Amino acid sequence: MTKVEMFTGKGGVGKTTMSVATALHYAQSGRTLLISTDPSGSLSEIFAQPLDQSIVSVAANLDAVELTRRLVLDLWREKFADEIYAVLSSFLPVGREIIDYIEGAPGIDEEFMLDYLLTMAQSGDYQTIVWDTAPTVTTLNLLFIQQLFYSHLTQAQKVYMKVKGVFSKVDPLTLIDKWLKLTAQIIELLKTDTSAWVVANPEHLPVEQALDIARSLTDFEIEVNGFILNKLLPLEVCEQHPFWLAKYKAQQECRENLLRAAGTLPVKEIPELSGKMKIDGFLGEVTKLLY
Ligand SMILES: Nc1ncnc2c1ncn2[C@@H]1O[C@H](COP(=O)(O)OP(=O)(O)O)[C@@H](O)[C@H]1O
Numbered sequence: 001m002t003k004v005e006m007f008t009g010k011g012g013v014g015k016t017t018m019s020v021a022t023a024l025h026y027a028q029s030g031r032t033l034l035i036s037t038d039p040s041g042s043l044s045e046i047f048a049q050p051l052d053q054s055i056v057s058v059a060a061n062l063d064a065v066e067l068t069r070r071l072v073l074d075l076w077r078e079k080f081a082d083e084i085y086a087v088l089s090s091f092l093p094v095g096r097e098i099i100d101y102i103e104g105a106p107g108i109d110e111e112f113m114l115d116y117l118l119t120m121a122q123s124g125d126y127q128t129i130v131w132d133t134a135p136t137v138t139t140l141n142l143l144f145i146q147q148l149f150y151s152h153l154t155q156a157q158k159v160y161m162k163v164k165g166v167f168s169k170v171d172p173l174t175l176i177d178k179w180l181k182l183t184a185q186i187i188e189l190l191k192t193d194t195s196a197w198v199v200a201n202p203e204h205l206p207v208e209q210a211l212d213i214a215r216s217l218t219d220f221e222i223e224v225n226g227f228i229l230n231k232l233l234p235l236e237v238c239e240q241h242p243f244w245l246a247k248y249k250a251q252q253e254c255r256e257n258l259l260r261a262a263g264t265l266p267v268k269e270i271p272e273l274s275g276k277m278k279i280d281g282f283l284g285e286v287t288k289l290l291y
């Protein structure tokens with residue numbers, strides 16, 4: 001079974017950096033897929049090639065794809081639009097434009113991303129999927145609410161049975177039941193084969209947010225591997241100047257807070273590095289520091 005390792009945390013803390021470094025590490029021992037849902041497009045920049053159309057091989061044993069909102073919605077339409085329309089139009093007087101409305105609903109892209117993740121995990125092509133993401137608690141909430149919703153819909157069987165003759169080509173119940181199973185499989189993937197690293201910078205707010213994220217993940221029964229505290233200033237370079245020394249001390253205070261709150265969870269520490277975030281830049285160094 002494919003293992004999913006996700007990197008989450010506030011924007012700009014270093015999720016993409018840690019994801020790429022980790023993907024390079026796993027690619028040394030098995031086929032690895034790196035999926036990014038970062039809207040900034042930094043993955044394409046790091047590998048110096050467009051990755052936002054389909055999966056591309058970027059290194060030995062390593063494939064990568066950048067799931068932009070547009071790509072996700074196109075794939076979503078391709079896969080679900082007909083079915084959703086079939087179900088809705090079976091009991092509502094709606095036209096095809098209903099799909100445009102649904103596409104604009106909050107969470108659709110993030111939710112479809114999870115479906116994409118499941119498809120990739122089930123393909124059996126990869127030993128590890130590294131997932132550069134920031135799934136909001138809302139998305140995860142949606143997933144569970146949606147499962148409830150679908151199960152209620154399927155329980156409304158009796159009503160459907162009465163009007164069954166109305167449906168010509170499709171049976172909405174079968175479709176709803178299929179979605180319900182799909183949602184259950186996604187939840188299963190997240191709960192049993194996924195683990196998360198929460199990335200933070202040594203500042204008050206990012207640390208608090210990281211702890212929050214870790215708590216929500218635990219509530220959703222997604223395993224938390226630990227924290228990565230990124231961009232720590234080294235003492236040697238701060239000692240010389242009062243401004244940097246004050247910054248260093250403030251960082252250390254946040255670091256200690258995180259170490260305390262993390263309890264038994266490991267905290268990996270990565271210093272502030274110089275150079276470029278490229279394959280031949282500091283990414284190799286980050287891999288060495290992490291593993
Ligand atoms: N340890 C580090 N030292 C120096 N720069 C870093 C470090 N980690 C990340 N960066 C830089 O910080 C910026 C944000 O990192 P990124 O991985 O893109 O964050 P995120 O994906 O969380 O938004 C990038 O420009 C990256 O090169």
Ligand SMILES: [Mg+2]
Binds near residue numbers: 012038042
């Ligand atoms: Mg990023």
